[in-house]
Amino acid sequence: MTRQIVLDTETTGLSAENGDRIIEIGCVELLNRKLTGHNKHFYLNPERDSHEDALKVHGISNEFLKDKPKFVAVADELLDYLQGAEIIIHNAAFDVGFLNKELELIGRPPFKQFIGSVTDTLVMAKEMYPGKRNSLDALCDRLGVDNSGRTLHGALLDAELLADVYINLTRGQDALLIDLGATDSGSASTVRIELGGFELPVLAANEQELAAHEDLLKQLDKSSGGKTVWRANAQNSVA
Structure with missing residues (x-):
């Protein structure tokens, strides 16, 4: 069973090394690429004020955070929840850098341990859409994910949106599944057609069609993370 956690943070500013801290963590769980609803969400007291520019992004006031727990108080719960999972983050270097700093401040090993x-979905998106905008909002628009409720950044909302974006980015072979419809009783209907009496002409693909087919295979390879089976089968048949 594949367990993935989509994670996002909000912070007081842009530099963990210069003393900025995490103020919010949102986590969304996927099991076998399906949302489970077993999510985690923390607001944290960063023990410092947010920069003015950061406040414009997340809208979480310094006053609101004053009575929230410090990172050390939620660290064990968070790490137990994340234990052993694949963590999916948009621009992972930023969030992981902040998590590493928070863990360092309480004497714990780095996040990846x-x-x-x-x-990193940002890296994935740049490979799939080179030269295009690949922010979370841009990907939502491109992939048809409804982000109309996102007026400000929020860690849990952004993690939920990113989960939808990730599923679309990695749909791979799922995109090849065809809905054949169902009967009124809800069971799939099967129609058998005798093809013995048909003579079907064989039309060879021209060079342009072969090139287009190869481009499509490359896109499917990339979106599935190299997990398509036909390349391996083709190599085995040649061998």
Whole structure:
């Protein structure tokens, strides 16, 4: 069973090394690429004020955070929840850098020692859409994910949107599944057609069609993370 956690943070500013801190963490769980509803969400007291520019982005006031727990108080719960999972983050270097700093401040090992792996959807998007805008909002627009409720950045909302974006970015072979419809009773209907009496002409693809087909295969390879089976089968048949 594949367990993935889509994670996002909000912070007091842009530089963990210069003393900025995490103020919000949002996590969304996927099991076998399906949302489970078993999510985690924390507001944190960063023990410092947010920069003015950061406040414009997340809208979380310094006053609101004053009675929230500090990172050390939620660290064990968070790390137990994330233990061994693949963590999916948009612009992972930013969030992982902040998480590493928070862990360092409480004397704990780096973030990657607690998890299975990190997948950066920004890196994926840049490979799939080179030269295009690949912010979360841009990807939502491109992939048909409804982000109309996102007037300000929020860690849990952004993690939920990113989960939808990730599923669309990695749909791979799922995109090849065809809905054949269902009967009134809800069961799929099957129609058998005798093809023995048909003579079907064989039309060879021209060079342009072969090139277009190869481009499509490359896109499917990329969107599935290299997990398509036909390349391996083709190599085995040649061998």
